[in-house]
Amino acid sequence: MKYILSLALMLSFMLSFAQHPVSPAAKPDSVKKPATLMPYSKVIPATAIQKHGMFTVDYVDNKYYFEIPDSLIGRYFLAVTRYVGTPQGARIYGGEEANEQSVYFERMEGNKLLLRAVVYRQDSEDSTQAIYKAVQNSNVNPVVAAFDIKAINQAEHRSVIDVTDLLKKDNAVFSISADSKSEAKLGGLLDDRSFITRVNAYPINIEVKTMKTYSSSGVGIQAGRAAGAVTFNMNLSMVLLPKVPMKKRLFDERVGYFANRYTLFKDSSQRSSTLDFIQRYRLEPKPEDVDKYNRGILVEPRKQIVYYIDPATPKKWRPYLIAGVNDWQKAFEQAGFKNAIVAKEWPENDSTMSLEDARFSVIRYAASETPNAYGPRISDPRSGEIIEAHVVWFHNVMKLLHGWYMIQAGAVDPRARKMKFDDELMGELIRFVSSHEVGHTLGLRHNMGASSQTPVENLRNKKWVEANGHTVSIMDYARFNYVAQPEDHIGKAGIYPRIGIYDKWAIQWGYRVFPGNQTTEQESKLLNKLTVDSLTKNPRLWFGGEGKNEDPRSQSEDLGDDVVKANEYGIKNLKRVVPQLPEWTKEEGDLYDNLAEMHKTAVAQYQRYLFHVMKNIAGRYVTVKSVEQSGPVYTPVPRARVKETISYVGRNVFEAPLWLYPQSITSKTGAKTADDIIDLQNQIMNVLLAPTLLYNLNNIALQSNDPYPVAEYLKDVEKQVWKPFGKNALSNSIRRSLQRSYVEKLDFIINPRQVKDGVMRSNTQRDDTRLLALAHARKLKSDVKLLAAADVRNADHYRDIIHQIDKILYDQNKL
Incomplete structure (x- = not known):
């Protein structure tokens, strides 16, 4: 009886357990039931709306299905999400990228497909090596989504999955990036106000348009205040990447390309190698032209690089944007290709094309108040192959171009002397910016050192500069030739930037195809020799x-091999331009807003000249070289150049630049002359007498063959500050303020707060510069006493200075 009762209790417990199974999360994979496959016709009935392409896309009962071919399981796709339409005030515009990720589908037991994101950071590149397995074991890619296979299309070997939630809802791959959401202060996705609006299938890509609405307080995007929500129109492109990645081309610091980084492991190596490979389009000769190409005959590429112009672009600017693209054809000729790159207008009434389609590179036009343009590119993470690029052109970049050109070229080009440029002039300026941004999309980084390779006097040589341009690269920020003087009679060919010899060389380096089936390492050796020889x-x-x-x-906005000399010429032109601004900015009904704007631009240009020159102090020339090249990598800026810099500052800053603030401007704009100049002088003094700068100068002097001792440097700065006063009362007042600032900075060096507070000193306070500054302060006191005796009118000022120096020395004695 006991046995029967126990058996009954056991059966009752088992029955109860069967009715209340453990949760799926707790159930081990080994006992999970596989997803139930339905007949294909039940899931995708004859009434389904189908679109055929890379995947077959089915629309059934408000649901979207992808039919994934077996042949594409494991293949890589580039998923690019772009904004199509954005809320007002978002500071994001249609055509801009929202997210980018490489993904692939993986089949799993139990009738499931996984979508994984590709994280490419390590590689062994040779599956036959033992270390290959170790690399694979440490590179498990994250699962983005998991799908039950609903049915199998047996006839076409396709797995059917429901992707409605993947496309409609939020996820880390196919939606706005987490950083962008945080910046815009977006809340959660509002499911009832978010929709899939269209899905199209093409031979190598799928395009999905969605409308996504997020809760918003209006803090990040003002439009959110009205309804507590903001809506974005989005486009997702899933593009099939090449089955065999393009061969990597390893990055070289001596040539400016954007690059991806990875770590390479080899059985034969004793350490891992951190390598970078450049981003570039796949440009190859046609198979029938390979022999001609190898013999140096220009050939057309197998696939041309094509950029389309956004139809939202005003028609009058389109030819100039197109010309900016086509200008690169000459650069690709140096790499062996003709007609390698071209721009075209967007085809009208072609329903098979979409501006957001990741198969097409587009110059997008944004109705933005931001004065900017930029040129990002999308590349295969395995190889650096550029798949597509979208230059984003903001409408207000023309405002920026106008300001630069009026101030930098107004002295030599009469066309620059009005608030609205003629279309031809503005078009020419648009053309050069177009070339610059397209250069980025080809993989080229900025080359801010390019302008330093032109001798200053050549910038004034009409024949030379019109033939060669004022900088060797369009990728520099060398806007316009501000060195040219009116008497040089230099035309526009010598004023505008253009694609130069560096750009052609860089395209040759990145895009030249070498004969033979060279490995990446073999090619790298050939490129090193090419670089050294060139x-x-x-x-x-x-x-x-x-x-x-x-x-x-290496600075932006500068010109010439001698920035001191170049910027003296620049200031000569500014002195011509500034007095003319009231006339040049005059427009009917204007309340002097134009004048205020352009005067600020002139002041900014003046300050730009100053800070270009200041970088000489404690600077070093850095020339990256391989062991095959002779000469040092690091070279201190010559002593004579640093002394010229201090003299420049004395002439153009410490001598109050009152010419920059004529009454004809300040009386209309309210600009405060003394405040502006004193603030700038104090800023410069902070740099000249910064403890870290003196520390660096001292270390350079101790190791230099042509030393510039700190004591001599301080004496040179003093000479520029402690000059006799003139007759202009405002200038004298500003000079007295400058001298008081000078003494304050000495106090900061000699009696740093850390020492007063008992905090351990830094290296800059332990080395000899404090002693040198202390000796300099004592000598300065003697010099000021002599000045006080010679200048009765400023005796009270000098006595106050002596008092301040005594306080510095007294504090030092207490320490």
Whole structure:
């Protein structure tokens, strides 16, 4: 009886457990039931709306299905999400990228498909090597989504999955990036106000248009205040990437390309290698033209690089944008290709094409108040192959061009002397910006050192500069030839930037196809030899980087091989331009807004000249070289150039630039002359007497063959500050303020707050510069006493200065 009762209880427990199974999350995979396959005709009935392409897309009962061919399982797709329409005030515009990710489908047991994101950071490149498996084991790609296979299309070997939620809802791959959501202060996706509006299928891509609505308080996007929500029209492109990736071309710091980084592992190596490979289009000769190409005959590429012009672009600017693209044809000729790149107008009434389609590179036109343009590109993460690019052209870039050209070229080009340029002039300016941005989409980075490769006097040589241009690269920010003087009579060919010898060389380096089936490593050796030979033959091909290091040759907006001399010419032209601004900016009904705007632009240009020159102080020339090249990589800026810099600052800043603030302008705009000049002088003094700068100068002097001791430097700066006063009362007042600022900075060096507060000193406070500054302060006190005796009118000022120096020295004694 006991046995029967126990058996009954056991059966009752088992029955209860069967009625209340464990949750799916707790159930091990090994006992999960596979997804139930339905007959194809039940899932995709004859009434389904179908579109055929890379995947067959089915629309049934408000649901979207993808039929994934077996042949595309495991193939890589590039998923690019772009904005089509954006809410007002979002500072994001149609055509701009919202997200980008490479993905692939993977079949799993249980009738499932996984969508994985590709994270390409490590590689072994040879599956026959033992280390290949170790690399694979440490590179498990994340699962973005998992799908039950609803049915199998047996006739066409396709797996049917429901992608409605994937496309409609939020996810990390096919939606706005997390950073963009955070910046725009977006809340959650509002499902009831979000829709899939259209899905199209093409031979190598799928295009999905959606409307996505997010909750919003209006903090990030003002339009959200009205309804508590903002709506974006989006486009997702899923483009099939090549089955066999394009061969990588390894990055070289001596040539400016955007690059992807990865770590390479080999059985034969004793350490991993961190490598970069450049981003570039796949440009190859046609099979029948390979022999001609190898013999140096120009051939057309197998696939031309094509850019389309957004039909929203005003018609009068389209020819200039097209010309800016076509100008690159000459550069590709140096790589062996003719007609390699072309721009075209967007075809009218062609329903098979979409501006957001990732098969097409487009110059998009944005109705933006932001004065800018930029040229991003989308590339295969495995190889760097550029798949497509979208130059985004903001309407107000023309405002920026107008300001630059009036101030920089107004002294030499009469066409620049009005608030609305003629269409021809503005078109020519648009053309050069178009070329610059397209250069980025071809893979080229900024080369801010390019303009330093032109001798200053050549910028004034009409014949030379009109033949060669004022900079060797369109990828520099060398806007216009502000060095040219009116008496030089230089035409527009010598004023505008153009595609130069560096650009042609860089395209040759990145796009030249080498004969034979070279490996990436073999090709890298050939490229190194090409680089060494080319730079040895023509040093002007130097890539100067993006202006972010200590090299004063690599700066934006500068010109010439001697920035001190170049910017003296620039100031001569500014002195011609500024007095004319009231006349040049005059328009009927204008309340002097034009004058205020252009005067600020002139002041900014003046300050730009100043800070170009200042970078010489404590700077070093940095010339990246391989072991095959002779000469040093790091070279201190010559002592004579630094002394010229201090003299320049004395002439153009410490001598108050009152010419920059004529009463004909300040009386109309309210600009405050003294405030502006004193603020600038104090800013410069902060740099000249910064403890870190003196520390660096001292270290450079200790190691230099041509040293510039800190004591001598301080004496040179002092000479520019402590000059006799003139007759202009405002200038004298500004000079007295400058001298008080000078003494304040000495106090900061000699009696740093950290020392007063008992905090450990930094290296800049432990080295000899404090002692040198202390000796300089004592000598300055003696010099000021002599000035006080000679200048009775300013005796009170000098006595106050002596008092301030005594306080500095007294504080020092207390320490």
